[in-house]
Amino acid sequence: MTEEIRLPDLSTAKDFDGDAFAPLYTTTVTVSGGIASHGRASGRARSADGVLDLDLRMPAELGGDGRGTNPEQLFAAGFAACFHGALSLVARQAGLDPAPISVDATVAFGRDPGDGGYLLRVDLVVDWPDIDRELAAPLLETADSLCPYARMAWEGTPTTITLAP
Secondary structure, X not given: OOOOOOOOOOOOOOOOOOOOOOOOOOOOEEXXXXXXXXXXXXXXXXXXXXXXXXXXXXXXXXXXXXXXXXXXXXXXXXXXXXXXXXXXXXXXXXXXXXXXXXXXXXXXXXXXXXXOOEEEEEEEEEEOOOOOHHHHHHHXXXXXXXXXXXXXXXXXXXXXXXXXX
């Protein structure tokens, strides 16, 4: 027997009256460097609540042993899950069943030709069997405007970097 999972109490219909960012949830994940003193190559990622606790490894394609997850996989999982949640919300609001929806997120890590640094590219593919494409298009657009990962990709994310005391 499986446990029932409650849907989040989030809605686009709820009023928001504010002029500043209003956090609904905050989490912290700490990455240490491991044996190679390099978070990507031999690190460990652990959330403050201990629910996430895993080894990080470079993928074989980048010269690593590939025996652990990597930041791109974690980012792809987060992006796909977040977009799926946003699309599920708008589908329900449109009176549609979101059960058959799945989202593939492909994240590519590569060089920025402008400065030689690194960039990520993301491709999302939504599989929604039997949905009319004309009906789906505005729902995908709405989900894109709601999903914070998508918004981060289009608008950037305010980031601060500080040295701990």
